[in-house]
Amino acid sequence: MSILIVYDSVFGNTEKLAQAMAASAGSEAKAVRVGEVDEKLLTAATVLVVASPTRAFSATPAIKNWLKGLRSGALNGKKAAAFDTRVDTAKINSRFLLVMVKLFGYAAEPLSRMLAKKGALIAAQPAGFYVDDSEGPLTAGEIERAQQWLSGLLA
Secondary structure, eight states: OOOOEOOOOOSHHHHHHHHHHHHOOOOTTTEEEGGGOOOOHHHSSSEEEEEOOOOTTOOOOOHHHHHHSOOOTTTTTTTTEEEEEEGGGGGOOOOOHHHHHHHHSSSSSHHHHHHHHHHHOOSSEEEEEESSTTOOBBBTTTTHHHHHHHHHHOO
16 A cells, blocks of 8 residues: 655644654655655555644645646545644633634635545545644644544554
8 A cells, every 4th residue: 555645844843754754664655745745655555544644724726736737537536635733722711713714714624625636545534733833833732633633644
């Protein structure tokens, strides 16, 4: 099974998770920044994970544009899932932020829908992993939680 994790990262937190997940999945897994993905890597992958930090309640433009640019059916038959990094609203005392999150959400859910539109078989619920502040660092335990999420996807 060949696993490809395509990610974008602004402050390095999403990249840390993607690299840790790939390392935990063995030699058949590769984490690649979105601008470095080529057709050969994508074609060879049997499992695709797409990851982005949540920026302005959405995925980064680079990830969205990459997915939009894939031809229709490019992901047919591939197991896929999406995750994002986000601030835990329970730790921030802001009614405004809570309302905005309820209205617009996070990056992972729309990414999962985009994967499905390109023909992927969604194999796991979209996941969100927490950072302690807008620039990070990752909340303690999130790397392990992300590795467990990937293990569940691969099972």
